[in-house]
Amino acid sequence: MEPFIRSEHYNFIKSQVQVLINGHASANDRNVLAALRAVTWEKVAELFGGLDGERADLLGPIVAIRSKEDAEPFLAGVKPYVIPFPAVTEGVVKKLFPKAKKLKAPSLEGLDLREFPYMGWDDKGSGRKYIVTAYKGKLTGIHGTFSTMHKKSVCALCNRHGEVGLFMSEKKGSTQDAFVRKGNYICRDSHACARQLTTLERLHDLIERLS
16 A cells, blocks of 8 residues: 555644543543544544545554554554655755755754655744745745744644744735735744644645735
């Protein structure tokens, strides 16, 4: 069976595993737990438009998870079927950001690209944050200035509460030589943010607003 799980879907499956663990730790009612397992399976199957055959055999055991000890072998068995994010090389960077002449590709050392629905990194020389993700069937890049706020809030991308900064980007306005600046609070740590991303919807919305 070929890899068929996108990174954000794998992150979603991990989040549902944690929901099951938390549910079994806090509830004893059989009916409640049966309903929790049914809802979990429905949500996971919905990611793929339904599951049957080998895919159902692979992901079906999620409903039997009750503890961290159950979760670890399940996730280890699923991970080989996750499609890794493409390596963001120097060539990719030059193609996506042709005006950023001295921009270097992000370091990928020690990263499991199966956990990354997008790749984000900071260019300390320019004070900018760069983001690359798949959008409408191809790799797309956006960039903007990034100011650390030293405060915690909800990230506009992963929707989790954590340390954020203000990502500001420009797009062309309605008149010549006019630009419109738009800002969003996003995670300071792009790697942690990507690993928490369970849907690309908010990231795609950001790309559309900046296009």
